[in-house]
Amino acid sequence: MTADEERITVAQMSAETGVTAHTLRYYERAGLIRPVARNSGGHRRYSRADVAWVSFLLRLRETGMPIAQMREYAALRERGPITIQPRLELLEEHQARLREQLARMRAHDKALSAKIALYRDDRGQAQTHDEEQDR
Amino acid sequence: MTADEERITVAQMSAETGVTAHTLRYYERAGLIRPVARNSGGHRRYSRADVAWVSFLLRLRETGMPIAQMREYAALRERGPITIQPRLELLEEHQARLREQLARMRAHDKALSAKIALYRDDRGQAQTHDEEQDR
DNA sequence: CTAGAAGTTAGAGCACGCTCGAAGTCAACC
DNA sequence: GGTTGACTTCGAGCGTGCTCTAACTTCTAG
16 A cells, blocks of 8 residues: 555664564563564565554553553454553553652652762761761 | 660561561561660561661662662671771762752653543543544 | 461462464465 | 575563562450
């Protein structure tokens, strides 16, 4: 249908996404990527859309979404536009979790700063604080 | 030395820190917690300082520090105030990594928002966008 | 004193997300 | 058409961080 048929090998895909060839195949096996198009010899030929999809998957992964849930999302996507609503809900829930995570990280950052400030004061003069006292 | 000898059982420790008794013992084995004081029967009796230390460990864990590095930090702490400088450096490096992580998460959050906005527009009217086109 | 709850150790097992090896096939270039 | 390198599948293996079991001991309340 589409006139431009730019298709890339697994190695090129790996270079573009930063994911190893092994992992790309694993993602396919795991149901995150639908069966990739093949050339006459049975070698994978990824499309531009595949690149975009994997990039999106990586975003989900890096924000802590487990493979199982990514698979769920991928399965919904397979079923076409009728699943837009549930996909939207899934993403919204994920974003909510991401934001909680962000809040926690910010709090940890603040606490770390306080701890580091204490250590800076201690430097040289042998002092102790909080959980540093020995029995 | 210290007059107040408030010491708690592993179950109480678990309740206070949110870490299971199994995991508390694992942390001890792993070298994250120094050998905990025991009562006459060989049962662990955690001190208040232990609670503070475990809380701090959890902060490191939740910000993605691997057990091995936490062990390193714990080992430095064992060696007393002379190791304040290296401990400070370790914490500073960790905070730097944490902040990079925060930056990435924020970017992911933004991207997710954009994606969600697109989905909201699509809702009902069967449209497609980015990596949604089928083949 | 005794029943049952809670603690102890050593070590096995598990969930997750890759990661790799082996053995064979295909592609690309001279 | 031969050689070299990329690709294929299948399945095993691995690193991390717990998590659990078994068999046994101790503690606590009645």
